[in-house]
Amino acid sequence: xxxxxxxxxxxxxxxxxxxxxxxxxxxxxxxxxxxxxxxxxxxxxxxxxxxxxxxxxxxxxxxxxxxxxxxxxxxxxxxxxxxxxxxxxxxxxxxxxxxxxxxxxxxxxxxxxxxxxxxxxxxxxxxxxxxxxxxxxxxxxxxxxxxxxxxxxxxxxxxxxxxxxxxxxxxxxxxxxxxxxxxxxxxxxxxxxxxxxxxxxxxxxxxxxxxxxxxxxxxxxxxxxxxxxxxxxxxxxxxxxxxxxxxxxxxxxxxxxxxxxxxxxxxxxxxxxxxxxxxxxxxxxxxxxxxxxxxxxxxxxxxxxxxxxxxxxxxxxxxxxxxxxxxxxxxxxxxxxxxxxxxxxxxxxxx
Numbered sequence: 001x002x003x004x005x006x007x008x009x010x011x012x013x014x015x016x017x018x019x020x021x022x023x024x025x026x027x028x029x030x031x032x033x034x035x036x037x038x039x040x041x042x043x044x045x046x047x048x049x050x051x052x053x054x055x056x057x058x059x060x061x062x063x064x065x066x067x068x069x070x071x072x073x074x075x076x077x078x079x080x081x082x083x084x085x086x087x088x089x090x091x092x093x094x095x096x097x098x099x100x101x102x103x104x105x106x107x108x109x110x111x112x113x114x115x116x117x118x119x120x121x122x123x124x125x126x127x128x129x130x131x132x133x134x135x136x137x138x139x140x141x142x143x144x145x146x147x148x149x150x151x152x153x154x155x156x157x158x159x160x161x162x163x164x165x166x167x168x169x170x171x172x173x174x175x176x177x178x179x180x181x182x183x184x185x186x187x188x189x190x191x192x193x194x195x196x197x198x199x200x201x202x203x204x205x206x207x208x209x210x211x212x213x214x215x216x217x218x219x220x221x222x223x224x225x226x227x228x229x230x231x232x233x234x235x236x237x238x239x240x241x242x243x244x245x246x247x248x249x250x251x252x253x254x255x256x257x258x259x260x261x262x263x264x265x266x267x268x269x270x271x272x273x274x275x276x277x278x279x280x281x282x283x284x285x286x287x288x289x290x291x292x293x294x295x296x297x298x299x300x301x302x303x304x305x306x307x308x309x310x311x312x313x314x315x316x317x318x319x320x321x322x323x324x325x326x327x328x329x330x331x332x333x334x335x336x337x338x339x340x341x342x343x344x345x346x347x348x349x350x351x
Contacts, residue, residue, distance in 0.1 A: 004330035005037040006284065007152075007216035009209055012045025012182070012202040013224040013249065014300030015077065016292065018308040020050045020222045021070050022315025023286050028054070028063040030323055036330075040152035040215045042208050044201035047222070048155040048181040049073065049133070052173065056141050059150035069136055074308050076132045081303020084128065099307050102238040102296035111298070119189045127188060133175050146171040154211040156201030157181045160190055165204040165252075167211060187301070202249050209256040213281060218330045222315075223287040225249045230293070238296065245297040257283065261338045284326060284335045288318045 008027075010020050030036035038058065043051035053073055057066025101107050119125050137145075144150060148170075155168040157180040168177040180191040180198035190197040201207075212219055225246050234243045260281050267280050291314050299307060326335035 003034060003037045004218070004327065005039045005216060006218045006220040006330060007040040007042070007212040008038055008051065009207045009212060009219055009221045009253075010041065010043040010047030010051050011206050011222065011224045011249070011253070012043070012047045012200065014046060014184070015302050015304075015308060016224045016295065016300050016311060017046025017050055018074050018311035019224050019288070019292065019315040019318070020047060021074050022312035022317075023222050023319040024050060024054050024070060024315075025067055025312070026316045026319035026323070028067055030327070031058075031063050035327060036323075038151060040154075040212060042154040042156070042205075042212050043181070044156045044206045044208070045182045045184070047207055047224075048201060049178055051153055052145060052155070052178055053136065055151045055153045056137065056145045059144040059147060060141075073132065073136055074312065075305075076135070077303050078305040078308050080128060080132060082305070084303075098294075099299060099304075099310065100294060100296040101302060102242065102298045104298070107298045107301075114186050119185075119187065125189065127179065129182060129188070130175065130179060133178055137175060137178075142174060146173055152211075152215050154208055155181045156205035156208045157183070157191075157198040158201055158203045160197045160199050162196075163204075165201075165208065166196070166198065167205070167208055169211070203252075205252050206249050207253070209253070209260065213260075217279065218282045218284060220284040220286065221253070222319075223250075223253075223285060224292055226289045226293040227254075227287075228289050242293075242297050246293075257338050282330070282332070282334045283338055284322070284330070286315075286318050286322045288314055 027036060031038060041051035041055055050070065053069040054066045057063060057069055150170065153169060153173060155173065155177050157166045159166050176191055176193050180193060181201040183191050183199050185199045190199055209219060227250055229243055231239065234240045263278050264280055267278065329335045
């Protein structure tokens with residue numbers, strides 16, 4: 001029997017991307033035991049980095065190497081954050097409000113400062129991400145990632161000048177393309193590649209699904225930005241910012257899933273037959289809405305080792321639940337109803 005194959009679509013969301021690290025760690029167990037094959041990746045921001053680390057390990061023939069690279073990155077994030085004095089600014093280990101640091105005085109002060117001070121005005125500015133990426137992606141790693149036998153990888157970035165989505169893929173993947181995809185403009189200076197300047201890919205493709213349609217019939221989404229929201233309407237300032245952040249970084253995904261489901265609906269009306277390049281696309285999702293909503297959005301900038309390790313465990317648990325309940329649906333049917341679980345609740349939140 002042929003091994004079930006999926007393409008992974010990995011969202012960005014700063015440190016919350018450690019949830020995806022956990023999910024990938026568990027999915028690699030399924031790769032090892034022969035019950036799953038990963039045919040490609042699409043990622044934005046932290047999702048792009050997770051995807052590149054995992055794809056590099058698989059390209060070199062080792063899921064163990066993929067795991068080691070993922071752990072090396074996230075432990076490196078925590079270690080470098082601690083060395084940079086994260087605790088002094090209220091972004092360290094849990095405090096009065098637990099893992100949620102939305103109401104941390106230090107976080108509020110830094111957010112206010114960010115309204116008038118940009119990374120370009122900071123005389124002490126350094127790109128803290130670049131050295132860590134260089135540690136984890138050697139020249140040989142990048143060569144393997146860009147080789148024709150590597151899993152396909154699509155990295156989204158936002159062109160600052162044209163408002164266009166840019167998708168980087170093999171053979172142009174590099175440290176700079178990953179930096180561009182993760183370039184949150186409040187924290188990093190824009191990344192120049194060629195004549196263009198780029199910001200975080202999550203604004204326009206979080207992640208981009210369209211390029212995956214040519215390499216897989218089953219798309220597995222790993223979501224870290226909550227879609228549903230239990231406290232409608234949000235009433236205090238932090239709740240409003242939390243929900244606005246969630247809606248903003250889910251918008252492109254919702255539109256793409258809506259388009260895929262529209263084509264699926266037409267094909268079902270025709271008996272499910274393929275029409276030209278169009279065919280049924282089965283959708284799957286790993287998420288933990290309740291836990292991710294509890295974190296707020298400011299903790300996306302936290303490098304707390306406790307937060308990162310907790311997110312890792314939650315991601316593993318969510319992937320384990322999905323594998324136990326839905327692995328058998330790959331190649332047969334979607335494991336969630338996009339209209340009921342994704343499109344409907346989010347569109348309702350916009351009204």
